[in-house]
Amino acid sequence: MIPEIGLFSLILALLVALAQGILPLVGAATGWQAGLRVARPAAIGQFGLTTVAFCCLAWAFLDNDFSVLYVAANSHADLPAGYRFAAVWGGHEGSLLLWLYLLTAWSLAVALCSRQLPLPFVGRVLAVMGWISVGFLLFLLFLSNPFERLMPPAMAGRDLNPLLQDPGMIVHPPMLYMGYVGFSVAFAFAIAALLSGELDAMWARWVRPWTLAAWTFLTIGILLGSAWAYYVLGWGGWWFWDPVENASFMPWLAGTALIHSLIVTERRGAFRSWTVLLAICAFSLSILGTFLVRSGVLTSVHAFAVDPGRGLYILAFMTAIVGGSLALYAWRAPAVGLGGGFSLLSRESLLLSNNVVLTVAAGSVLLGTLYPVVLDVLEWGKISIGPPYFEAVFVPLMTPAIFLMGVGPVARWKQAEPPDLARRLRVAFAVSVATAVLLPLAMPGPARLGSPLVILGLWLAAWSVASAAAHAWQRLAGGDGDWLRRLGRQPRSWYGMLLAHAGVGVFIAGVTLANGYEVKQELRMELGETREAGGYRFTFASVGPAAGPNYSAQRAVFPVTRGGKPVITLYPEKRLYTVQDMALSQADIDSGFTRDLFVALGEPVGGNAWTVRLQVKPFMTWIWSGCILMALGGLLAAGDKRYRRALEARTRAREEPGPQAVRPTREGA
Numbered sequence: 001m002i003p004e005i006g007l008f009s010l011i012l013a014l015l016v017a018l019a020q021g022i023l024p025l026v027g028a029a030t031g032w033q034a035g036l037r038v039a040r041p042a043a044i045g046q047f048g049l050t051t052v053a054f055c056c057l058a059w060a061f062l063d064n065d066f067s068v069l070y071v072a073a074n075s076h077a078d079l080p081a082g083y084r085f086a087a088v089w090g091g092h093e094g095s096l097l098l099w100l101y102l103l104t105a106w107s108l109a110v111a112l113c114s115r116q117l118p119l120p121f122v123g124r125v126l127a128v129m130g131w132i133s134v135g136f137l138l139f140l141l142f143l144s145n146p147f148e149r150l151m152p153p154a155m156a157g158r159d160l161n162p163l164l165q166d167p168g169m170i171v172h173p174p175m176l177y178m179g180y181v182g183f184s185v186a187f188a189f190a191i192a193a194l195l196s197g198e199l200d201a202m203w204a205r206w207v208r209p210w211t212l213a214a215w216t217f218l219t220i221g222i223l224l225g226s227a228w229a230y231y232v233l234g235w236g237g238w239w240f241w242d243p244v245e246n247a248s249f250m251p252w253l254a255g256t257a258l259i260h261s262l263i264v265t266e267r268r269g270a271f272r273s274w275t276v277l278l279a280i281c282a283f284s285l286s287i288l289g290t291f292l293v294r295s296g297v298l299t300s301v302h303a304f305a306v307d308p309g310r311g312l313y314i315l316a317f318m319t320a321i322v323g324g325s326l327a328l329y330a331w332r333a334p335a336v337g338l339g340g341g342f343s344l345l346s347r348e349s350l351l352l353s354n355n356v357v358l359t360v361a362a363g364s365v366l367l368g369t370l371y372p373v374v375l376d377v378l379e380w381g382k383i384s385i386g387p388p389y390f391e392a393v394f395v396p397l398m399t400p401a402i403f404l405m406g407v408g409p410v411a412r413w414k415q416a417e418p419p420d421l422a423r424r425l426r427v428a429f430a431v432s433v434a435t436a437v438l439l440p441l442a443m444p445g446p447a448r449l450g451s452p453l454v455i456l457g458l459w460l461a462a463w464s465v466a467s468a469a470a471h472a473w474q475r476l477a478g479g480d481g482d483w484l485r486r487l488g489r490q491p492r493s494w495y496g497m498l499l500a501h502a503g504v505g506v507f508i509a510g511v512t513l514a515n516g517y518e519v520k521q522e523l524r525m526e527l528g529e530t531r532e533a534g535g536y537r538f539t540f541a542s543v544g545p546a547a548g549p550n551y552s553a554q555r556a557v558f559p560v561t562r563g564g565k566p567v568i569t570l571y572p573e574k575r576l577y578t579v580q581d582m583a584l585s586q587a588d589i590d591s592g593f594t595r596d597l598f599v600a601l602g603e604p605v606g607g608n609a610w611t612v613r614l615q616v617k618p619f620m621t622w623i624w625s626g627c628i629l630m631a632l633g634g635l636l637a638a639g640d641k642r643y644r645r646a647l648e649a650r651t652r653a654r655e656e657p658g659p660q661a662v663r664p665t666r667e668g669a
Contacts, residue, residue: 003068003147006056010147013049013104014137016042020107020130024123028195036119039126043111046133047104054101057146058088067153070094070146076159076579078550086170087160092310093146095173099290100136102174102181103129110185110210117206124192125185132184135317143310159550159579168228172221176248179218180286183251185210186258187283190276191325194332199276204266207279209638211262212496215255216634222248223627230620231589238623241390246369247289253362254282257355260408264348268413270341271352273333278355280329284322285362291318292369343415350408350416357401364393402460402508405501406467410474428470432462443517443618444535457512464505468498493637500633507626513619520615527608534616536597537561538570543601543610551577553586556601556610560590572601587613596620 020042027035057070061084066072074091075084089098107129114122140146189207193199225248230238239245258278264271291314342348368385376382410424436459440451475490476483519534530539539559546555553575560567570588577584587600595618602611 002056002059002063003065003149006053006060007141007145007147009049009053009056010137010141013046013053014134014141016046016049017130017133017137020046021127021134024127024130028120028123028127033119036123039123039130040111042130043104043107043126046130047108050097050101050104054088054097057094057097058085060147061085061088064157065153066155066157067150068146069148069150072150072154072157074158074160076157076550078156078579079160079165080549082167082170083160083165086164089173090160090164090169093140093144095177096136096140096144097146098173099177099181100133100140102177103133103136103184106181106185107133110188114206121192121196121198124195125188128188128191129184132188132321135320139310139313139317143313156579159577162551162575162577162580162582162584163232165550165577166228166232168224168232172224172228175217175224176221179214179216179221179255180248180251180289182210182214182217183255183279183283183286185214186279187325190279191328193276193336194328197332197335199265199272199336201266201269204262204275205642208259208262208266209640211255211258211279211282212634212638215252215259216631216638218248218252218255219627219631219634222252223624223631226627227624231587238620241368241387243369243373244289244293246365247285247292250362250365250369251282251285251289253358253365254278254285257358257362258282260351261355264351268342268348270348271355272336273329274352274355276333276336277329278359280322280325281359281362284318284325285366287318287321288366291315292373342413345411345416345418345421347408347411347413347416350404350411354401354404354408357397357404361394361397361401364397365390368393399456399460402464402504405504406463409471409497409501410467424474425467425470428463428466431466432459435459435462435466443513454512454516457508457516461505461507461509461512464508465502468501468505472498491642492640493642496633496635496637496640498633499636500630503626503629503631503633505626506622506629510619510622510624510626514617514623518615518617520613520617522602522611522613524605524609525612531614533614534595535562536567536616538599538614540610540612546573548575550579551575554601556599556612558588558599560597568597570597570599572599574601574603591621593621594619 019038023035023042024039026032027038057068059065060068060071061075062081064071064075064077064084066075070091070093071087074087074094079087087094089095107126110122110125110129114125186207189203189210193203225245226238229240229245258275261271261275261278265275291311368389372383372385406428407421407425411421436455439458440454475494476486521531521533523531525531525540527540527542530537532538537560539561541557541559543554543556546553553573555571555573558570558572560570568590570590572588573586575584575586576582585600585602587598589599590597595616598613598615598617600613602613604610
């Protein structure tokens with residue numbers, strides 16, 4: 001009866017979501033307080049019901065209940081327990097249930113953390129999130145039921161896709177979906193602001209921590225996905241501009257623009273309409289990612305190939321969300337207003353320019369992702385758009401964005417003077433130029449990408465870090481008193497900005513050096529043969545059978561030496577997952593601070609010979625470290641206490657007689 005309990009919980013959740021979507025909107029429009037007070041209990045109840053449904057499906061997997069069709073299609077009796085749990089979201093139906101569950105979790109968080117906000121506004125926000133839940137619940141119940149029974153039950157199941165049998169599968173999808181779904185909060189706040197016409201600096205302060213939290217989760221999710229592609233797929237790369245990779249990258253770009261736009265709206269009251277539009281775009285791109293992954297229009301290792309009926313529903317759902325929100329924006333944006341003015345050269349103008357570049361970059365990725373799909377749907381032919389297009393278009397667009405990222409924080413609000421900016425940034429500029437010119441001289445061998453591209457990448461990386469350091473020095477060195485005391489007085493959002501901008505620099509350095517100086521060889525090696533790559537000697541010492549919990553393998557032994565001294569012994573495998581009869585190369589990687597040693601075992605080619613991929617990739621760890629710094633920066637900024645204090649001050653202002661004002665605070669990011 002456990003699957004039936006899960007299904008019944010989803011039916012009840014649909015009824016609760018309908019109440020959450022309808023009654024608070026009626027209450028906000030008519031002043032009906034009872035309807036407004038339904039919003040929070042409904043959000044809590046919906047979370048509880050989806051928790052029951054999620055736990056029922058997880059129990060079915062852990063208990064090997066192969067009378068459930070979804071379990072039989074995505075699990076096996078020999079699958080390790082950890083992967084059985086991860087298989088809950090390893091297919092179409094379960095991943096949709098995970099999406100819904102995380103959506104209700106975000107709704108719960110909004111319900112519990114918004115008690116200082118006006119009740120009509122909270123009612124509208126939760127109502128919008130309730131309608132999003134209704135869309136996903138209808139999809140689950142009528143087109144993607146994860147609790148559908150299989151009669152007679154399967155004996156052992158068809159197993160989880162071997163590519164997904166990895167520890168990264170346990171954490172990557174939840175983190176990615178937390179980012180996707182998290183943008184629904186900013187979207188709901190934007191729609192509520194359009195409905196009420198209330199959008200001011202306080203609104204931006206309400207929205208900003210939620211947006212930062214969603215952006216942080218999405219950053220971690222993209223990081224984990226890139227690392228998974230690097231060490232599981234066996235091809236030695238970390239980003240291939242795969243359409244589903246792009247589906248996560250586009251909302252990340254829009255979310256980055258939204259974060260910076262919220263800064264201006266909060267500080268100066270400007271960019272109001274633009275901020276609302278970015279909130280709509282960020283969540284719309286998240287829904288687009290759902291359509292791309294689950295509609296069957298894409299061929300990708302990440303995508304779920306499903307029937308056209310599901311794709312049509314998601315397309316209709318996406319059209320309703322995007323079209324409805326944009327129509328509301330066109331109607332109500334004049335009521336929101338544009339906000340305060342600013343000069344041509346100011347922090348506002350620089351942030352606006354950066355936002356435009358990020359938006360155009362997201363548009364270029366969107367074009368390259370959807371153009372082949374549109375041609376295929378219209379039967380105008382099949383084309384493939386790969387890394388050459390994205391690298392040729394995206395890199396030139398991001399170059400001015402990275403430069404403006406360094407200038408913006410040191411520019412003054414309303415009006416900045418070029419001589420003042422030059423004085424503030426001259427040391428950072430000189431350091432970045434010197435780094436870009438001198439560092440390639442210290443690298444072994446010529447750059448694979450060519451010196452100009454390497455110099456450009458290193459200059460952007462050094463500029464990101466040096467400009468952040470210059471901003472920190474100027475902020476802490478000026479004024480009276482001890483600099484340590486001033487350091488302690490800075491808001492968390494300021495530290496978050498510094499970490500995130502420095503993380504961008506570390507990330508760019510890692511990408512530039514890894515792509516520019518990597519050494520890779522795909523070759524045929526005999527047992528006992530030694531080959532050299534990047535100054536390291538790899539010896540194919542032996543190969544023999546090995547066994548896993550649900551696979552058999554051939555495990556090779558590769559001692560690695562440098563200058564005659566042993567470095568590490570690597571053990572790549574060629575695995576055969578017996579249930580699906582699928583072979584998979586499991587690379588072995590030795591990661592260091594300045595280089596990765598990568599060995600992947602290919603196919604036997606006769607006798608004692610195998611195809612082998614050897615790679616020496618410099619500074620790969622810097623790519624992951626840069627992403628971690630960015631995520632930590634977002635986490636620090638989201639936890640800034642000023643957001644809570646401002647809400648408490650607004651609450652006191654409403655409760656106390658007489659006019660009250662919220663004292664503005666220094667904005668660090």
